[in-house]
Amino acid sequence: MNNIEKTYDLIVIGGGLVGLASAYKIQKKMPQIKILILEKEKELALHQSGRNSGVLHSGLYYKPESYRAKNCVAGRRELVDFAKKHQINHEVCGKLVVAKNEKESLALPALLKRGRNNGLENLEIIDAKKIQEIEPFVRGFSAIWVPETGIIDYRAVANKFASLIKKINSESEILTNSQVLKITHRSNNSIIHTQNRIFTGSKIISCAGLFSDRLAKEDGLKLDFKIVGFRGDYYTLTEKAKHKVNNIIYPVPNPEFPFLGVHFTRMINGEIECGPNAVFTFKREGYNKMSFSLQDTLDSLTYIGTWKLFINHWQFGLKEMVKASSKNVFLKHLQQLIPSLETSDIESGRSGVRAMALGRDGEIIEDFQIITKGNSIHVLNAPSPAATACLSIGERVALEFLKKYN
Template sequence: MYNFIIVGGGIVGLSTAYAIKKRNPASAILILEKESHPAAHQTGRNSGVIHSGIYYKPGSKKAELATRGSVRMIQFCKDHGIKYEQCGKVIVATNKDELPYLDILQERGIQNGLNVRKITEEELAEREPHVTGKAALYVPEAGIVSYKNVAEVLVDRLKDYGVEIGFNQYVKGIKCGETSCEVRTQNCRFKGRYIINCGGLQSDRIANETGANVQHRIVPFRGEYYEIVDERRHLVNNLIYPVPNPSFPFLGVHFTRMIDGSIHAGPNAVLSLKREGYSKYSFDFVDAWSALTYPGFWKLAGKHWREGFRELHRSLSKSQFVKSLQKLIPEIREEDLVPSNSGVRAQALNRDGSLVDDFLIKYHGRTIHVCNAPSPAATASLEIGDQIADYVMKHQSTGVAV
């Protein structure tokens, strides 16, 4: 019998195991991951940015856990010899309508404790000589790392601490009783006192398997990237972001220097008809049915169909994608970009059509569910793990179900 069975070997599941083990080295922990390696989905397919926390409403979990989490992530990298860089980023308003929102972002950043500041045209030209804009913020706290690398190091540490990790273990069913739960995979059964669901794109289904009956649904939004060819890498020094559309939780296509030196442009945010579908034409009947029969989806589509079509058009047309990028760097051309990998965001959607804005963790009997952990959850992962660990330690010590 394990004390904790964690479903999902992404950065949130691994960080949760790490946090529990730090608090109670004697806990018997099993992580079940359906793929053959860690970080196979969101964790290994993201922009690799250590977010500062500037975008998030002061007081929200995202603001709190990203600001603390970025500091923790950097310390973790230092402690474990993981390559990272705190290179800072610029957020650029490219037309005058964006100026008021740039002010709001600056205010949010200050409230979230960041050293964000407006920079002059000269400083912008010094930091990013190929960018044009009306005004810009500089956020020194932002950085870059490979979260796949972080996940791999976490796996090594967890194994050192005696955590068992079962790869190729697809969790198919979970049944909970008074004192424990039974988890069924394609070929094994395991017993645990508590189950922690860190299943990312599948987390709503896993939650409902346990009877938690969550009302939201995961709607997958694919983020597609291009990579800048080597000869044009000089167009970008570090991280260059536009002012995001305040009605969406996505940041708008931007330029990212990855920790391996490559420069990525993107990601967009296109509805995906397959939860783990990484090509433009990926389709899965069950996933598509799940999204299209959910009332929240149609309410969201009713409100934002124009943006949805715009995103789809930009996904199918490279020239449209480049047009968006040219707002930031007018010199960028279609021939400078080659298609790169993509990732799919697990975004929770409410029945009323509203996107769940903040991180969401639900506690239900002997089960805990990370229901909404999109960006910046990789940055915040060590803090998310701590929150869950604190909760379960408290409840475990009183001997009652969580």
């Protein structure tokens, strides 16, 4: 292999929102340091950060005092300011969380209280009539109106972080088509090997999304969880049906699962998306129903947590698989919120895969996890709302980095 090419103060692995926001925060605090960002794809933010629902989450759902709650609320406020300052397409349009019947409506006061505890403003429980003033095609018993929720162009955010990093320090670099394969450490720095190049960095930060556990393992960390992928498929509303959704409409979440349920979102490009479902996938970056990877499958099936997940939650898993394989079943779920939707109103759209940390007990670990060891910092679990929260997570990572660097 080649000789070591270049030395940096910091090497960040992963060009998604979390890696880029972390690098941006560090570069702002320390303009003089040289940062290298390595991304395996040909462009930035092609995985979770570019395949999500595009929602600026309010912070309504998350356990008070958790990192998800704190980072979501603070991160959203910071991201909205960032978007305003840098002219990134976004809109704080508000959303409805709709209880379709009286039984579901019983969950709303607790959700409202949680939202208020998390620092959300102007939340309101509204009745069926008010629901229809906001979303005329939605039928519900009652709803929570969440005015602080919004939509944003997340890929534009990622690319803006990248250009600002370069603007602050022209010696910092962002290399795409650069997959990190190996990490080795010396006493005062670390060596990073890609397919055909070798770099040294005083410190390493890994934000590798769906592969964050593999990089941690490569770096010698022993983890008590594994990253598994849950594919989410979307449908889009056809031109003639778009008028049925104004902004963002969510169902009341099932507290037993870490997913928010299929929802309607007006994307920043004007499309209306419906979804995503949540199907366990045997290819971490597999975006269609037939995607398969032998390595990822073996990795999942030799892990006790996967089997416990299947046993504990087989009914949920089965329902999601049926929803994924049948347009009619998917439509029935959507009709629970908008009964007038017809088969011809929806067409198959894109998919994304969520990286979720699965414990050995078969339960999903919900909160963000950042682990530091030696010269390295690993962001190991950054599920939704990590896109909303990226600047706040980036701040946490930057503070960890400062402790190590000084």
